[in-house]
Amino acid sequence: MFGPYAYFIVTSYLAAALVVAVLIAWVAIDYRSQTRRLRKLEQSGVVRRSGRSATEMT
Amino acid sequence: MTLIDLANPTRFLALTARVLPWLAGATAVILLIGLYQSAMAPDDYQQGATVKIMFIHVPNAWLSMFIWGVMSMASLGTLVWRHPLADVAAKAAAPIGAAFTFLALVTGSLWGRPMWGTYWEWDARLTSVLILFLMYLGVMALWRAVEDPSRAARAAAVLTLVGAINLPIIKFSVDWWNTLHQPASVFRAGGPTLDRAFLIPLMVMALAFTLLFLTLHIAAMRNEILRRRVRALQMMQVRAYSSDVKPARREETASLSA
Numbered sequence: 161m162f163g164p165y166a167y168f169i170v171t172s173y174l175a176a177a178l179v180v181a182v183l184i185a186w187v188a189i190d191y192r193s194q195t196r197r198l199r200k201l202e203q204s205g206v207v208r209r210s211g212r213s214a215t216e217m218t
Numbered sequence: 219m220t221l222i223d224l225a226n227p228t229r230f231l232a233l234t235a236r237v238l239p240w241l242a243g244a245t246a247v248i249l250l251i252g253l254y255q256s257a258m259a260p261d262d263y264q265q266g267a268t269v270k271i272m273f274i275h276v277p278n279a280w281l282s283m284f285i286w287g288v289m290s291m292a293s294l295g296t297l298v299w300r301h302p303l304a305d306v307a308a309k310a311a312a313p314i315g316a317a318f319t320f321l322a323l324v325t326g327s328l329w330g331r332p333m334w335g336t337y338w339e340w341d342a343r344l345t346s347v348l349i350l351f352l353m354y355l356g357v358m359a360l361w362r363a364v365e366d367p368s369r370a371a372r373a374a375a376v377l378t379l380v381g382a383i384n385l386p387i388i389k390f391s392v393d394w395w396n397t398l399h400q401p402a403s404v405f406r407a408g409g410p411t412l413d414r415a416f417l418i419p420l421m422v423m424a425l426a427f428t429l430l431f432l433t434l435h436i437a438a439m440r441n442e443i444l445r446r447r448v449r450a451l452q453m454m455q456v457r458a459y460s461s462d463v464k465p466a467r468r469e470e471t472a473s474l475s476a
Contacts, residue, residue: 163266163267172324172325183313190441194441194444194448198448201448201455202451207451208450
């Protein structure tokens with residue numbers, strides 16, 4: 161499809177797709193990890209000074 | 219909601235919950251349009267099909283500098299205005315900037331091999347971008363090395379502002395030195411030298427990657443705020459534990475000495 165340059169073009173786009181996928185996974189996994197840790201802390205009885213839930217977004 | 223309202227992390231979190239789905243959707247749609255236009259773009263009369271690498275290399279190269287610019291503004295926010303979200307923004311942007319700079323280097327290398335006959339050349343543009351990548355890693359390492367976030371923020375802010383000197387060096391390296399890398403062909407005094415058949419897909423891909431950065435950055439800032447809440451609650455837990463234990467220990471010591 162891309163003639164003699166197919167390797168360079170396909171590798172470039174695959175590298176971009178891989179890095180973007182890693183970034184999205186990093187953000188998603190980190191979010192789940194932090195909310196899980198916050199819930200655990202709240203379940204153990206530690207609450208914010210405001211008394212509001214630490215995972216509250218609104 | 220005014221800009222000053224966003225200084226409150228809870229308000230910022232509320233905003234992210236509303237904005238993130240729309241930003242992610244817009245990013246996906248524009249990226250798909252950009253990829254379609256890139257695939258349909260004609261071959262260049264000199265570079266052949268390798269011109270398709272430009273549609274991902276150039277947006278990543280622009281973002282590598284833009285993100286350091288964002289971090290520099292945030293660093294000013296930390297040092298001058300002590301904005302509560304400034305260091306959160308700077309810390310969250312660093313890994314994303316490192317990833318885009320890495321992609322600019324890799325795709326540039328893969329474009330250079332068929333066009334220049336080499337994957338790498340120690341010329342001014344390539345070397346200055348490599349230095350930018352190493353600076354991103356340095357800032358990330360600094361954040362991890364200092365446990366107290368406010369102390370880490372000040373040190374990282376100074377390093378970021380010093381590193382901003384590299385941005386004009388990268389931009390003008392192709393004018394100041396005789397490099398293998400081509401000079402600017404889009405943002406230049408006489409207007410773009412690119413044909414519309416390449417310019418339009420390039421600008422659409424640049425918009426898509428910029429939206430991708432915004433989406434990831436806001437999501438990473440939200441995670442950083444939650445991480446700081448975890449830290450604050452853990453410290454409260456430790457303080458509560460030590461205030462419970464200390465009187466008990468004192469009583470124990472008193473009974474032993476009696």
